[in-house]
Each structure stands twice: as structure tokens, then as C-alpha cells.
Amino acid sequence: MRIHHHIGRRTRSGLLAGLLAATSALAMGIAVAQPGTAEAAASLRSLADAKGRDIGFALDPNRLSESPYKQIADAEFNLVVAENAMKWEVTEPNRNQFSFGQGDAVVNYAVGSNKKVYGHTLVWHNQMPGWTSNLSGSDLLAAMKNHIAGVAGHYKGKVFAWDVVNEAFADGGSGGRRDSILQQRIGNSWIEEAFRAARAADPDAKLCINDYSTDGINAKSTAIYNLVKDFKSRGVPIDCVGFQAHLIIGQVPGDMQANLQRFTDLGVDVRVTELDIRMSTPANSSKLATQAADYKKVMNICLAVARCQGVTVWGITDKYSWIPGTFPGEGAALIWDENYAPKPAYQAVAEALGSGTTPTTPAPTTPVPTTPVPTTPAPTTPAPTTPAPNGSCTVTYVPNSWGNGFTAEIRIRNDGPDPVNAWSFGFYFTAGQQVTNAWNATVSQSGTQVLARNASYNGAVAVGGTVSFGFQGTHTGSNPSPTSFTFNGKVCANG
Structure with missing residues (x-):
């Protein structure tokens, strides 16, 4: 699949691949538990479940054939979002000819591993199919509404929430709309039209607007705040706001919690949708410690806001991160390194979710930790009685x-x-x-x-x-x- 990299966005993505990964971690000064010497840690998934929050990741279904990728995906997350598989150019490459193979692979994986599916994205100015470029305003509006009906309708009952509109606001201090083909040809109404079409296609799905560089209180986040406030006052359907949180180490906004809280005060849910925290490379123990503190800070911010539904990391492993291709000399932004070793950020997220243990390092031949179990129908006979405890x-x-x-x-x-x-x-x-x-x-x-x-x-x-x-x-x-x-x-x- 063709993947477009751009400022403020995408990636792909535990457990360890083996002793080689542990050795590399130790060489960087990172403490890694050895097999058989420490109690196995709870997964991020189980910790998040206990908190009633989502812990998600962006999935490229083509990576599931890679054993450590699938091991981590299976064990550590309760939510999955398609990295590219549900975008317009993929799902409707030709007008009125829908293609759901990649998106269905994401949904089927989620069903098989008991995860929720968060839809990304119905309308985005980037990764639009080429056939949309020559449409007039009225024709583009009709095509957009038809696309939303086709995709959201296909996944009705399978996707619990959608990024209906992605990155609709401009960078910089103006707080204005992005000068996209949608804005140019349809005008200011296009966002509202998209949300109304999504509600018609799937009345039960949560409908969200998603953007980057909006994590703190600034002109861009305030523009989205004003849009949400207007929509709520006029009955335009909107249920949630996504904050991408593509951050740099040491730069978590000090007013991020206040920012998320002001949105929830409008009556919408919030979530961190695409978290990664990059650094200048190569990584070292000091940078990794700062990164871990930042991951913990973001997780704690979400946990402190009652209507923050959870946090999604934009990938699993640094091996497939979008960061180096977009920001030369930067990377190491995720919580597993290129060898699938959990970085200090993994422990920090676990601690924020309530764990005080260290993830155990499996030996190279460790079987997949998340083990499918036969679903043998339960007989109706009662369980046998068990003798009294013997104190052991x-x-x-x-x-x-x-x-x-x-x-x-x-x-x-x-x-x-x-x-x-x-x-x-x-x-x-x-x-x-x-x-x-x-x-x-x-x-x-x-x-x-x-x-x-x-x-x-x-x-x-x-x-x-x-x-x-x-x-x-x-x-x-x-x-x-x-x-x-x-x-x-x-x-x-x-x-």
C-alpha cells in the first residue's frame, strides 16, 4: 500500500523479539528483566480494561505476518485503528467502485482478537483518489456524501467511532480553515455536511473531528473548540474530538489537561488518537528517560479527564515509524524499539495505568503470549466440588x-x-x-x-x-x- 508521510502524522507498529533485543537495550543502559527472574507484568490491555479506558494502536494488516508484531498487537491493546486501510483513496479508488479488502482485514483481525475498531478516516484532504480532483463544488459534495454513506454504511455495527473529518484546520496562528480542495470548492459547510452524512449512514457510531498540533490551548485548538460549540448549539451531530499528539520529547503542553477538559465541558468525549513522541537520533538513556516521562504525562492527563476515552499510539515499533522519513535525523518515537524491545516508555505507560512491575523479557523461542483457546461449548453439568484449601x-x-x-x-x-x-x-x-x-x-x-x-x-x-x-x-x-x-x-x- 502506498503510504503518504506528512507533517504531524502517521506510523505503524509488548514483547521482545529475543535476547538480541535485550542485549541492545542493556547496551543503552535500559534495565530489562531476564527470563525466570521477575514476575510477569500485566499487559497494557488488561490495565486499561481495568481502568475502563482504551489503549489502541494503528494497524497495517500486512504486518500481521511478522510474529513479534502480531504478538504485541494481540496482547497489549484493546482497540485498533486502520493506519491507511480505510482512507478514501483505498476504499473508493474509482468513483462508486468501493474496495474494502484492506479495511475488512483490519476489522476481521479486531473481531478475532476481541478489540474495538476506531474508524480512520471518512474525509481528509490528503489521500483522496485522483478522480476527485476535477469535480465541481456541487459534484464534490455529492461524491463526499456518497463516499461516507458507502464506507460508514459498510462498517455499520463494526466500527464504534469514526474520525469523520481529519485535519480540516490550518497550521500556524490564524485558526482558520485549511485551504483544501474541500474548503475551496464546497465552502465552510463541508464539515457540517460530512457529519450529517455520517450520522445518516450509521446512527449509532460516535462521530469525531481529529487534528494535530491542537494538544494545548492555541489558535488552532480554539478554532476547533468554536466549531464544536457551534455544532452543539445547532444540533449538528458531533460526539468526540481527537488530539493526535505527535509530540517532541520535553514538549508535552503544560495546558494539555485544561485543553481536553474545556472540550469535554462542551459535552463531547475526547481521546488521544495518534500518540508518538520523537527525539533526535540516535537515542540514548537520557532521551529515553525523558520520553518515558512524557508518555506517562500524556497518559495521566487522559486519566485525569473523566471523558477522555483513551490513548492510541500511532504504531507499535520504531522499525516502521513514519517519523524518520518526514523528519530526517529524528525518530525512536514509539514504545517498542526496532527490535521489538519495550523501551522505558512502555513501563511508564504501564505505571500510569496502574502497574508497578517490569515487563519480562521472553527467551527467543517464547511462544505467542496471547494464546487462542478452543471455544468448546460448556456442558450444563455443575462443576465438581473441590476440597478445602491446604495452605500452600x-x-x-x-x-x-x-x-x-x-x-x-x-x-x-x-x-x-x-x-x-x-x-x-x-x-x-x-x-x-x-x-x-x-x-x-x-x-x-x-x-x-x-x-x-x-x-x-x-x-x-x-x-x-x-x-x-x-x-x-x-x-x-x-x-x-x-x-x-x-x-x-x-x-x-x-x-
């Missing part, structure tokens, strides 16, 4: 439910008397719940019985030590927590 282990089961889905984080403490070098962990569901994927363990399910086994890197648990893993599942309205657990065949107490 304590389990904490922390669920988080929504709709017909849920996640659970399980922490197991080895109360002795002996350390273990490998473990299996079992329990029973009582209401037909089904595990769909897991992290930091290999999980299988047969009927009501669920069995988890350690990953290659977290089998050793000292006396008094703990290990954790998590999984995602589905339920049909009732989701009671399991009450009995076994660890290497011994019955655990509930923590």
Missing part, C-alpha cells in the same frame, strides 16, 4: 466485565513449603463463560474446566513469591467469579 497457595482473581465480555487478572502466591519450577493452575466456570485469549500463560478450556500452564519465562516461583497471568473471555449476561482454584494440584485460599 493464595489466589487473587480480579475480573472486569462489560457487555458480554470480560477480562480477569489472576495473581498466585506460592505459600510453600517448596519453590516450584513449573506450574499448572486450574478452576471451573459456573455460568458458561468462555476464554478467548490469554497472556503470560498457555490456557486451555474443556467444558467448564479451565487449565493454565506457565509460559517459558515465568515457571519459577519462590516460596512467598507471586506470579500472574490474565485472560479475556465472553459471557452471556452472568459472570460469577470462580471460587475454587488449584495450583500444581493443591487447593488455594482466596486472597
Whole structure:
């Protein structure tokens, strides 16, 4: 796919690819846990789920054949946005001839990995198909509305929110509209027309306007603020505002939280939609520490604003970042490096979301942490009774439910008397719940019985030590927590 790079925008994108990545990280002065020496960390996904927030990434579906890319995508995110696959030139390359192959690949991946899909983008002055360039104003308006109806209609019920209009305002201090073909030929009404068309195509989708260099209070963000205020006063459908947040280390706006808050005070949601934080390259430990602090700051800002729905990073790995091609001499903007090693920014995001642990470094042959599990229909027979705890282990089961889905984080403490070098962990569901994927363990399910086994890197648990893993599942309205657990065949107490 052709990818257009431009100021203030795009990229692509954990886990480690292997010991080579760990070695390179250590050479830069970055602390990396070694296999079997630290408790496995909770994923960003599970931490965000527990906070009721989105943690997303921009997906190029062609990268899913690359194992570490897919491993991270599967395990670490609960939201996916198409990097380029849903843009106008891709979805309608010829007038009235729609092409949804790439976009459908994004949606199918999201469905298969239980992620939400955020649509990007219905109308943008860039990456428009060539056939639009010679249309008159009235014909361009008709083509735009028809395009929105075709794309939003195709993904109705699959995409929960759309960047309806992207980058409609000019750079600099004027706060005016961008002098695009849409603005020139249709006039000021084109943004409103786009939002009304999107609402007609999918009445249930959240409709957003998205832009860059609007993270702080400035002329450009104020122009969008005034547009939203006008739309809300006149009943023009708009539900949310996206702040791209393509930032430079050390330059997170001091008034970013106040800026996001003033938009939510108008009655719309906000989200950080395309976060990356670049630096002059090569990276070093000092720059990476500043970057980590900035990532944590942005995450904390979102968490402090009640209607901030979440944060999406514009890619996974520096290997595929758009930054070096647009800003020569700059890069290293994402939270995994070119070898898929988690950078200090990964830990910073995890800490902001509530984790105090360090991501474990898998060995080179570590299997995919997010393990698909067969969805065997649950029998109607009750779970067998389990004997009383024998004092050798304590389990904490922390669920988080929504709709017909849920996640659970399980922490197991080895109360002795002996350390273990490998473990299996079992329990029973009582209401037909089904595990769909897991992290930091290999999980299988047969009927009501669920069995988890350690990953290659977290089998050793000292006396008094703990290990954790998590999984995602589905339920049909009732989701009671399991009450009995076994660890290497011994019955655990509930923590």
C-alpha cells in the first residue's frame, strides 16, 4: 500500500523479539528483566480494561505476518485503528467502485482478537483518489456524501467511532480553515455536511473531528473548540474530538489537561488518537528517560479527564515509524524499539495505568503470549466440588466485565513449603463463560474446566513469591467469579 508521510502524522507498529533485543537495550543502559527472574507484568490491555479506558494502536494488516508484531498487537491493546486501510483513496479508488479488502482485514483481525475498531478516516484532504480532483463544488459534495454513506454504511455495527473529518484546520496562528480542495470548492459547510452524512449512514457510531498540533490551548485548538460549540448549539451531530499528539520529547503542553477538559465541558468525549513522541537520533538513556516521562504525562492527563476515552499510539515499533522519513535525523518515537524491545516508555505507560512491575523479557523461542483457546461449548453439568484449601497457595482473581465480555487478572502466591519450577493452575466456570485469549500463560478450556500452564519465562516461583497471568473471555449476561482454584494440584485460599 502506498503510504503518504506528512507533517504531524502517521506510523505503524509488548514483547521482545529475543535476547538480541535485550542485549541492545542493556547496551543503552535500559534495565530489562531476564527470563525466570521477575514476575510477569500485566499487559497494557488488561490495565486499561481495568481502568475502563482504551489503549489502541494503528494497524497495517500486512504486518500481521511478522510474529513479534502480531504478538504485541494481540496482547497489549484493546482497540485498533486502520493506519491507511480505510482512507478514501483505498476504499473508493474509482468513483462508486468501493474496495474494502484492506479495511475488512483490519476489522476481521479486531473481531478475532476481541478489540474495538476506531474508524480512520471518512474525509481528509490528503489521500483522496485522483478522480476527485476535477469535480465541481456541487459534484464534490455529492461524491463526499456518497463516499461516507458507502464506507460508514459498510462498517455499520463494526466500527464504534469514526474520525469523520481529519485535519480540516490550518497550521500556524490564524485558526482558520485549511485551504483544501474541500474548503475551496464546497465552502465552510463541508464539515457540517460530512457529519450529517455520517450520522445518516450509521446512527449509532460516535462521530469525531481529529487534528494535530491542537494538544494545548492555541489558535488552532480554539478554532476547533468554536466549531464544536457551534455544532452543539445547532444540533449538528458531533460526539468526540481527537488530539493526535505527535509530540517532541520535553514538549508535552503544560495546558494539555485544561485543553481536553474545556472540550469535554462542551459535552463531547475526547481521546488521544495518534500518540508518538520523537527525539533526535540516535537515542540514548537520557532521551529515553525523558520520553518515558512524557508518555506517562500524556497518559495521566487522559486519566485525569473523566471523558477522555483513551490513548492510541500511532504504531507499535520504531522499525516502521513514519517519523524518520518526514523528519530526517529524528525518530525512536514509539514504545517498542526496532527490535521489538519495550523501551522505558512502555513501563511508564504501564505505571500510569496502574502497574508497578517490569515487563519480562521472553527467551527467543517464547511462544505467542496471547494464546487462542478452543471455544468448546460448556456442558450444563455443575462443576465438581473441590476440597478445602491446604495452605500452600493464595489466589487473587480480579475480573472486569462489560457487555458480554470480560477480562480477569489472576495473581498466585506460592505459600510453600517448596519453590516450584513449573506450574499448572486450574478452576471451573459456573455460568458458561468462555476464554478467548490469554497472556503470560498457555490456557486451555474443556467444558467448564479451565487449565493454565506457565509460559517459558515465568515457571519459577519462590516460596512467598507471586506470579500472574490474565485472560479475556465472553459471557452471556452472568459472570460469577470462580471460587475454587488449584495450583500444581493443591487447593488455594482466596486472597
